[in-house]
Amino acid sequence: MGKVARDCGVDMDGIRVGNRVIGTxxxxxxxxxxxxxxxxxxxxxxxxTYFQPxxxxxxxxxxxxxxxxxVKATTAIYIGIGFKALLLxxxxxxxxxxxxxxxxxxxxxxxxxxxxxxxxxxxxxxYIGDGVMIEAIQHAFTLEKLTWFTGLPLLLQAFLIAFIxxxxxxxxxxxxxxxxxxxxxxxxxxxITQLNINKxxxxxxxxxxxxxxGVGGFFDFLPRAFLLAGAIGMSIGIYQHxxxxxxxxxxxxFLFNTTEHHSLHHSQEYEAxxxxxxxxxxxxxxxxxxxxxxxxxxxxxxxxxxxxxxEQMTYPFTEGWKSLKxxxxxxxxxxxxx
Amino acid sequence: MNLRxxxxxxxxxxxxxxxxxxSSDEAFERLRSLFQKQGTTxxxxxxxxxxxxxxxxxxxxMSIFEGGILHIENQAGGAVLxxxxxxxxxxxxxxxxxxxxxxxxxxxxxxxxxKQATEAAKKAGKDTDAKKKADAEKKEIKLNPxxxxxxxxxxxxxxxxxxxxxxxxxxxxxxxxxxxxxxxxIFAALWLIGRILEDWLIRRLFRKTLLGEG
Numbered sequence: 001m002g003k004v005a006r007d008c009g010v011d012m013d014g015i016r017v018g019n020r021v022i023g024t025x026x027x028x029x030x031x032x033x034x035x036x037x038x039x040x041x042x043x044x045x046x047x048x049t050y051f052q053p054x055x056x057x058x059x060x061x062x063x064x065x066x067x068x069x070x071v072k073a074t075t076a077i078y079i080g081i082g083f084k085a086l087l088l089x090x091x092x093x094x095x096x097x098x099x100x101x102x103x104x105x106x107x108x109x110x111x112x113x114x115x116x117x118x119x120x121x122x123x124x125x126x127y128i129g130d131g132v133m134i135e136a137i138q139h140a141f142t143l144e145k146l147t148w149f150t151g152l153p154l155l156l157q158a159f160l161i162a163f164i165x166x167x168x169x170x171x172x173x174x175x176x177x178x179x180x181x182x183x184x185x186x187x188x189x190x191x192i193t194q195l196n197i198n199k200x201x202x203x204x205x206x207x208x209x210x211x212x213x214g215v216g217g218f219f220d221f222l223p224r225a226f227l228l229a230g231a232i233g234m235s236i237g238i239y240q241h242x243x244x245x246x247x248x249x250x251x252x253x254f255l256f257n258t259t260e261h262h263s264l265h266h267s268q269e270y271e272a273x274x275x276x277x278x279x280x281x282x283x284x285x286x287x288x289x290x291x292x293x294x295x296x297x298x299x300x301x302x303x304x305x306x307x308x309x310x311e312q313m314t315y316p317f318t319e320g321w322k323s324l325k326x327x328x329x330x331x332x333x334x335x336x337x338x
Numbered sequence: 339m340n341l342r343x344x345x346x347x348x349x350x351x352x353x354x355x356x357x358x359x360x361s362s363d364e365a366f367e368r369l370r371s372l373f374q375k376q377g378t379t380x381x382x383x384x385x386x387x388x389x390x391x392x393x394x395x396x397x398x399x400m401s402i403f404e405g406g407i408l409h410i411e412n413q414a415g416g417a418v419l420x421x422x423x424x425x426x427x428x429x430x431x432x433x434x435x436x437x438x439x440x441x442x443x444x445x446x447x448x449x450x451x452x453k454q455a456t457e458a459a460k461k462a463g464k465d466t467d468a469k470k471k472a473d474a475e476k477k478e479i480k481l482n483p484x485x486x487x488x489x490x491x492x493x494x495x496x497x498x499x500x501x502x503x504x505x506x507x508x509x510x511x512x513x514x515x516x517x518x519x520x521x522x523x524i525f526a527a528l529w530l531i532g533r534i535l536e537d538w539l540i541r542r543l544f545r546k547t548l549l550g551e552g
Contacts, residue, residue, distance in 0.1 A: 068494050104532045105402045105427045111528070112434065115521035119441040123448065126512055153484045193396050223479070224493065304376070306393050306401075 017292050026269030030294035035260060038094070038247050048094065049247040052239065055083075059231040063224065064154060071224050080234060087197050091243045096259065097297050100194040100243040110198035112309065121205055128209070150223070158228035163281065165229070170284045172211055173277040180323070184316040185210065190273065191307035193300040195263060199241040204316050236280040253293070257282045260295035267296030268304065348429035349422060350403075350537050354544055356417040362410040365419060368547055369408065372400060385410045399543055402427050402536050419548070423540065428532055434525035442518025449513030 014024040022030060029035060038048040059079075063071070088102075095101055102110075149157065176186035189203035239246070240262040248258050261276040275292040278284040285291035298304065307315070356365055362385050373380040373389045375398045380389035387408040394401045406423035479493040 064488075064490055066491075068491055099397050103396065103401065104528075104535055106396050108427060108431050108525075108528050108532065111521075111524060115434075115438060115517075115524070118517040119438060119521060120444075122517070123441070123445055123513070126448075147480070150479045151482055153482045154490060304395060306377075306395055308393065 018289060020271050022271050022292060022294075023269055024271070026267050026272065026296065027298055028264060028267050028269050028272050028294055028296040030292065032253065032260075032293055035295050036245070038245050045247065048245065049249065052235075052246055052248055052252060056232065056235040059235045060155070060228065063228045063231050071227060073227070076227055076230055076234075079231075083234070083238070084197050087238065087242055087244065091196060094245065095243050096195075096245040097243065099297060100196065102194075102196050102243070106194065106196065107198075109309065110196060110202060113201040113203070114198050116205065117201055117208065121208060124205075125209075150225075154225055154228060157225035158232060161226060161229035162232045165233070166278055166280045167284060169211060170278045170288075173279075174290070176207075176210075177274055177277070181320075182210070184320050187301070187319075188307060188312045188315050190266060190301050191305065191312070192266065193298075193304045193306060194243065195241045195259060195266065195299070196243050197238070197241060202312070204312055206316060233280050240279070253282075254286075255283050256280060261285075261291070261293070263296045263299065264292055264294050266299040268298050268300060269296065272296065347432050347533075348426070349424050350428075350533075350540060351420075351422045352537070352541050352544075353418050353420045354541065354548065355415075356410070356419060356548060358416060360417065360548070362412075362417060365410060365417070365548055366408075368550060369544070372543070372547060375400075385412075400540065402532075403540075419544065421540075421544070425536070428529065428536070431525055431529040431532060434529075435522035438518045438522040438525065440518075442515035442522070445513040445515045445518060452513060 014021040015030045016022075017030060022028060038045055062079075066075075091102065149160075152160075172182075173186075176182040185204045185206040189207060192199050192202050236256045239259050240257055242259055244259070246259070248256075252258070253260075257276065257278055257280055261282055264272045265276040267273065272292060272294075275290050276282065276285055277290055282291055300306075356362075366382055366387055369387065370380075373387070375391075375394065377394040378389060378391045378398070378400075380387060382388075388406075389408075390405045391398075391400070391403060400423075402425045403423045404426050406421060408419060408421045411418050411420060481490060481492055
């Protein structure tokens with residue numbers, strides 16, 4: 001049974017989901033039956049119901065059968081850019097919420113973060129972070145001791161890579177919401193008040209080193225299974241930050257992360273943010289009891305305060321310094337009792 | 339230096355005729371709703387309204403502006419609203435191409451240093467043994483029978499002799515300045531679009547609000 005948590009005076013009643021009460025601090029909707037559907041003519045409803053599965057299967061077919069000459073990371077990057085442009089256009093024609101509509105300023109800000117990722121962060125990655133890991137993966141895939149894995153069916157290899165990566169992402173993300181030193185670099189990403197295609201890039205660069213493998217680091221040589229895994233991850237995970245409503249099929253919503261799930265994770269409701277940690281496979285959250293099916297429109301922290309780019313870059317360090325001073329700073333001299 | 343010659347980069351100026359018979363009090367009363375948003379403070383003194391914004395919401399129709407002055411002038415032909423609005427977003431968008439060109443140049447410099455270091459290491463023969471061992475261990479990836487049956491392409495065979503073309507291309511791309519140039523271009527275009535679009539949008543917003551259509 002699903003309900004909508006609404007204002008009831010200062011403290012909202014909330015809804016019990018498992019061991020937790022959701023919706024006492026922020027307006028959220030819990031339960032798929034309470035979430036609005038895409039209305040309109042038969043073509044429109046068909047399009048927004050089957051778009052996501054169609055793209056996923058098309059990506060799988062492409063990477064499975066593409067000739068070796070185009071099976072490389074640069075192809076993946078161009079497909080990703082083209083797909084994002086298409087989704088931006090979809091945001092324009094079928095927005096989920098008016099309050100999430102992209103303005104010029106938001107587009108410019110989002111593209112700034114994306115640009116940092118493609119330029120200076122990529123440069124830094126050559127020296128630290130994923131560069132070493134990527135070389136190891138490229139080398140390992142041609143080793144004799146890993147033929148048991150590379151001999152598996154391609155789709156199984158791809159699924160295992162995607163699942164193992166997302167499993168790691170789940171625990172890193174859950175750690176970020178439960179351990180202060182990891183929360184600091186991740187917290188700034190939660191100040192976004194809208195979900196749009198490029199909002200996934202908004203945040204502090206330190207967080208990106210913690211959570212990501214940069215695809216660009218793979219350049220041209222990459223095992224097909226890895227590219228398949230990346231395509232599966234993109235075709236599922238890209239909908240985390242998007243201002244489009246889909247009528248996702250039941251099986252899709254059961255297995256995969258959706259915009260609805262991620263909007264709850266970004267909501268102003270504290271308990272709801274402590275859920276839906278996985279990037280692609282929401283069934284990982286179901287396995288560990290951290291899944292909530294629902295959605296939210298009001299997002300962000302501090303009642304939706306927007307954080308500037310300069311503050312996003314410095315906040316983890318200034319807040320960390322403040323915390324250290326509070327914890328280890330000099331205690332005031334004891335005043336003797338009268 | 340008189341900033342007036344260049345402040346059009348980040349300042350938007352304009353004027354709008356008020357409706358006949360509309361007083362300045364009535365005009366400011368209608369415009370006041372635009373300044374009662376999260377992160378916005380405003381002050382009205384006579385015929386002038388001054389506002390400031392900090393951490394304004396993305397959903398704020400005037401979110402692009404950090405501050406500004408609106409002044410109503412009574413002229414012979416009727417009252418006119420004059421406004422000057424400042425935008426840090428426009429200024430930074432104008433300067434962003436320089437930043438990305440800087441990143442591109444940094445990549446070029448680091449690429450040269452990296453190439454020098456690699457050539458020096460080769461001359462010293464440091465990587466030869468490690469590479470020979472790595473090449474010896476490389477095995478051909480065999481396709482699973484299910485994939486063969488479904489018609490998947492055979493994987494490429496690993497090359498054994500010397501440095502193959504792929505590795506050379508890889509080193510070229512490691513410090514590529516291309517993305518820096520692309521984003522410099524994107525932000526130059528974004529500034530141009532924003533400067534024109536936001537000018538038009540704010541004028542439309544003020545006009546609709548003054549007419550009570552807001």
